[in-house]
Amino acid sequence: MAYPLKRLLITGAAGGLGSIARRRLTGLAEILRLSDIAELGAAGPREEVTPCDLSDFAAVRALVDGCDGIIHYGGISVEQPWEEILPANIQGTYNIYEAARQAGVPRIFYPSSNHATGFYPRETRIDVTAPVRPDSLYGVSKCFGEALARYYYDKYGIETAAVRIGSCFPEPKDHRMMVTWLSEDDLVALMERVFLAQRVGYTTLYGVSDNLEKWWDNSHAGFLGWQPRDSSEQFRDLIDQRHEKPGPDDVESRFQGGFWCGLRVD
Numbered sequence: 001m002a003y004p005l006k007r008l009l010i011t012g013a014a015g016g017l018g019s020i021a022r023r024r025l026t027g028l029a030e031i032l033r034l035s036d037i038a039e040l041g042a043a044g045p046r047e048e049v050t051p052c053d054l055s056d057f058a059a060v061r062a063l064v065d066g067c068d069g070i071i072h073y074g075g076i077s078v079e080q081p082w083e084e085i086l087p088a089n090i091q092g093t094y095n096i097y098e099a100a101r102q103a104g105v106p107r108i109f110y111p112s113s114n115h116a117t118g119f120y121p122r123e124t125r126i127d128v129t130a131p132v133r134p135d136s137l138y139g140v141s142k143c144f145g146e147a148l149a150r151y152y153y154d155k156y157g158i159e160t161a162a163v164r165i166g167s168c169f170p171e172p173k174d175h176r177m178m179v180t181w182l183s184e185d186d187l188v189a190l191m192e193r194v195f196l197a198q199r200v201g202y203t204t205l206y207g208v209s210d211n212l213e214k215w216w217d218n219s220h221a222g223f224l225g226w227q228p229r230d231s232s233e234q235f236r237d238l239i240d241q242r243h244e245k246p247g248p249d250d251v252e253s254r255f256q257g258g259f260w261c262g263l264r265v266d
């Protein structure tokens with residue numbers, strides 16, 4: 001069988017989205033190289049397990065060697081104090097890009113976040129030309145990752161799809177996630193399109209399913225051929241039963257980032 005990629009590196013492979021990539025992307029590359037600081041278990045067929053702390057440049061440099069694609073899920077995935085964000089998301093993402101440049105890795109899937117634009121009011125629909133409005137230090141780190149990825153494309157030609165993922169969980173956990181939900185199947189299809197597309201250049205887009213309420217316009221990324229198929233509507237009754245709707249003036253109701261807009265780590 002001919003695989004589109006020879007060796008695909010998945011960082012954060014022990015985490016939620018990394019586990020999905022490990023399980024579902026076996027047809028995309030001949031070998032999946034899996035990395036994390038958390039336990040990854042034993043390597044399966046056509047897998048390499050390579051633990052690595054992303055803040056260690058020498059280790060990351062060795063990690064990317066021989067790879068022709070990277071899905072960079074490793075890092076802090078929620079709001080945390082700066083001392084935790086800095087080594088994992090800032091230094092770690094720089095290390096991945098600089099190592100990719102040195103090793104000649106042509107294309108990277110970078111999971112940005114909707115929290116890069118979380119302070120937009122809910123009653124707006126934005127596209128990726130809207131200036132960033134991060135709602136957290138975590139969101140700030142994602143803006144850094146996007147800027148870094150664009151720089152490495154403009155200067156060195158390393159392609160990136162920076163996907164501002166909404167909320168990728170088995171089901172939405174509250175009313176806000178009815179808008180931001182991304183199904184596993186839609187995520188898998190998007191990861192595949194990013195590596196199968198002839199070119200991606202530097203592209204930012206939102207990773208969200210075809211939900212009824214929409215905050216984000218992806219029409220500029222039509223060339224990718226990614227068409228989300230799932231909708232959060234199947235969970236509407238469940239969410240209405242389980243969760244009280246926040247009041248109209250609550251921070252949760254005002255901004256796309258929801259309660260993250262009120263989080264403080266100082």
Ligand SMILES: NC(=O)c1ccc[n+]([C@@H]2O[C@H](COP(=O)([O-])OP(=O)(O)OC[C@H]3O[C@@H](n4cnc5c(N)ncnc54)[C@H](O)[C@@H]3O)[C@@H](O)[C@H]2O)c1
Nearest residue numbers: 012014015016017037038053054074075077111165167168
């Ligand atoms: N799940 C979502 O809905 C969502 C939404 C937006 C963005 N994202 C982004 O996608 C990525 C994956 O998300 P997730 O939900 O799977 O997160 P997760 O927290 O489940 O997984 C992240 C993994 O990164 C690893 N990690 C943390 N620091 C590290 C370091 N210094 N070196 C090496 N590994 C380290 C952790 O051990 C963990 O296994 C994250 O970058 C997250 O910010 C996820």
